[in-house]
Amino acid sequence: MSASRTERLLNLLIALLNTTYGLRRSELRDKVYHDTTSTDVAFGRMFERDKGELRHFGFDVETVTDKGWGSDDPATTRYRIGKESNRLPDVSLTPAECTVLILAAQLWEHAALGSAAVNAVRKLQASGGLVDAELPAGVQPRIRPAGQAFEDLVAAMHAQHPVTFSYLAGSTGKEEERLVEPWGLGSRFGQWYLVARDRNRGDKRFFRLSRLTSAVTVLEKESFTPLADFNMRAELAGLAELPIRTAVVDVQSGRLHGLRTRALPDPVPEAGAGLPEAGRDRLSVPYRDAETLAEELASYGPRVRVVSPPELLTSVRRRLAAAAAFASAPVPPVAFPAGSSQPVFPAGAAPRRGRKRTSEDQLARMLQLVPFLVHNQGLHISEVAAKFGITRQELEADLRILICSGLPEGYPDDLLDIQWDDDHVTITEDLDLKRPVRFTVEEACALLTGLETLNGLPELAEGGALESVTLKLMAAAGEEGLKAAALSAPEVGPGNSAALETAREAIRTGTRLRLRYFSPLRDSVSERDIDPLRLYSLDNTWYLEAYCHSAQGLRNFRLDRIEALESTGLPVSDSAKPGDSFPVKLFTPNDDDAVVVVELTRRGAGLADDYYAERTVALPDGGLLAEIRFGNTDWLPMFVAQHGGAARILHPEELAEASREGLSAALAQYED
Template structure:
């Protein structure tokens, strides 16, 4: 008689039963022999309820197995009484990852591609795919040890529901705030692709109300994404999100004329193609002529410069910058929503009362489906790594010790029908090491899911654009093998794309790669943007990495006598400086090796911002901040608690955010930010500016819906 067990254990036993037969299993056999299903009832009255309950449970289980990529085949047969019956089977060749042959270099490139997603929604899928391929290829485990590394984040709450809708061909609805607009509109879209460029994620799809393809920036989606029924539309053949990303920023070249104090605003002066002329009308000021393609991005850059730069023309750009500054100033002048007496005005005081830290993203439920996939992945991994320590197993699968104990307990009581000693998997723990035996049925990893295949292929394709790689052949080998393994699911690699490198940074990255390879140092100019200061450095490059589309070099700075992270786009005039003189640091204590460009220091300043929930959700991971509810505060805003090296970086950030965040603490920073924004907004007020241009309404960014 079947005992009541968890749904995960029942489906695990069903998988083993259907994999462990060459002929197939009938419904009757499954019901009577697979643990977890209720046997035939003793009376007709009881069977009238138990029979349909089994049928519903069995159908649900089959659907779940198919959803996770396990194909179930059916054949028609006849029993001993010549009654027709359906037999169910999982063919091992359809279940498992095909045999993979990869060189060590190609396996290393797979690790680089998988780790690219380590801070993104595809993180677990990418690591699972890497684990499966490595196990099937019979190769050891490979870490991402490349000197060029990239990390892509999916900060927007809309990403995961849009990704699910893209895979399932579900139309979605959401509220959207177009560029330059103060209000939102409701949109109904058939998702065709998702892509990342300029550090932003974009959706491309068919807008049903407008009857045309449109592109949407995910950070402008202001509501939950509501999916419709699966399979409600067909993606057009030949669509590639990569071509959409290529078109972004390839529109008309605009020219801006900007008034700046002489000898300042080096960020604009050092832009490629920028020209400078002395302003004859206003002594002590220059006029910069700067080319740009994306009005919205240019407006954000100029707003962050505050009163140091005033747009003369075009009027549309001027008005966009002025609008951002006015919105940021209006937010800064709002009363701080604190309980009475919490912080006296003008005093630094303590932080206002905060609720407990909130998760940056909603916690994922550990569903029956998720646990089944984990167990099916855990078995071949343990077979390939006998004696693996418990803590390594927990780390590999992202689970706690208690969860591991439960998982191993489930595996110990699962096996072939009969469930005698030789039928069950034998799992033992000896001195903290885990061993598994009698697990031949599940010893090969389950085929790649759509998400796993997509994560690897998109990561590998993005790496092709990184200059100077000495493993181009290995990269192509990895792409070819993963496409073969992915089979029909490889189409998703055309629906998701990353552009890791834009602009003119490729040449600088190539030079830095050569310095790392040859163990050489270099002299370089470096712009410290927070101080608008051009400095001269001698650096010894160790590693190059990117976060989204921003590239950094981790280097020993002889000037500072310490490791520092430098933005590649702010480096200039690299010249040889001889061999590197300082030993490479221990990466275990290298504060910049965790993918964050900012290394916390003893003299950091704690800052508390108040931001609308969607903005707070993007700020927290970007600044390694924690999210809180502000005790006593009303509304949907959230507190963002962060550490900064220089408080002067906060006002430009608020200008970029255009009113969607403001400073709460410390009070002196709140006041200095308000004053900075007031001065910046005043530089665009009426005729008070040295060069005034009346702008029209701000246009949409080329290539974006608005």
């Protein structure tokens, strides 16, 4: 990151914002750039690049030309930026609208759009648009995007770059390399879809993200023009749901209760399949998407064997084989140093880093930081750093650049005035940077798509706050808001609405519940008394956070695994308190959890966020090494098999060996 370039861009922006008539290039060269050594041509190239960067940020650099009086008086060109250029319009929100907006911003689970939503909310806070609001008790919907592929595709879609990936074609069952122009992403029928123009076929195509068999590669040196007036939700509305098919599987007797509950009452006989082996039961399981079912069946390892159809059998074998190959591959020479999240590489090993933070990234943060400080005077410096997701050292580096930036004359009153000597940050001179810049396309997408998603919750759609805040944000986002139509999130309405209503009423009244619950980790059904605390969702899968009296601690229960739920009539205990995290975490770490080192490929890198990795380091091939806490390690072989070559266990060695043995036993079923 070049601090000097960041400071130069910031000074240029301040100079052009604070001039009424504009500044000539010679004035800028002398007073902003302090350039005395480069040639006119070299300076001109640098100045044009910087103007391009400011335009990239959304600032309209105006060119004003004054014609000379005669041949001995040449034309004069001046530059300026209007006071209203790229400024977020004032947005005034009611408490009810703020409630809906905050819920929409918190929808995105870990994704890049989650960071964009945080930035957008911070801009609204800096403009004074947000007021204190109380979130609805016990309701916290969230969206979990489809892994790293989602992140890469969203970035390519907004930057208008084509992408390539390997895809398992539904028509042929073969893996094919695809080169496409991504137009939109959306979720329907529990599946994430990409709508894109396939360059090789010259036509629009739908791609299910569950069928991508490789990481997405973004072709950053190429570009495309997106389809005008594209609407992802309209595209998905015309998509027919996959037909129901039947899979025939042999399952170990007395095992996999969850799979058995979904099986048909009478197994469908499979011609030429023979009888199941001793100790196994034959089940007929309905399904729609073979890849989704294959992911589940692969996770069961040797406890299940696919009989038919061939497409499903092939998919399960492919996942198991890929997982086994990755689990047996040489271990990378990388380790976590004590007390640090930085990797240790042996001599001669050069890691490939992720995208470095650039001066443009730093400037973007500063343009949020100044208006935030103006509207939040006196915050502790550590609190400010936490709000921006950076370290105190990084924040102080930003502040040191800011206090050296200002108007061309450079007098004390012409500089940004920021103080943090007592660890409390105050700003007294903002040089017209006190208003936040407009939403980026990612920020507009994050908020507007989130608001559209909340339509699935009747209690939020009622009262008009959802509609009114959507209209206000659409007006504030302008053209960037129109691009939000390229993204369509899943509906968050729960499938088990009866359990949801029972839980919500118990949370409201403070009443203890009794439930009968199926645990896939233990493959058993248990009865428990619980004190309900919060409801939240990941896509349309809803969870109930509760204090479990049997476990004597906080637990999260999936509503679709609750077989019975009823009120006991007793009040909740004093020990029933929700977790500290907000939004609530799906996994609550404990001191006695096993610390597991997992290697993730680039395709599976998003799992580090899904499982709240405590430390991660980048690997030379673009993958990650992640240190994750697991409360129950018995299911880790399932975890490795499920992700089909995107994850493996490195440490402890006994867990790594257990996963290899499970994969070997599962594959042995298909050797003939």
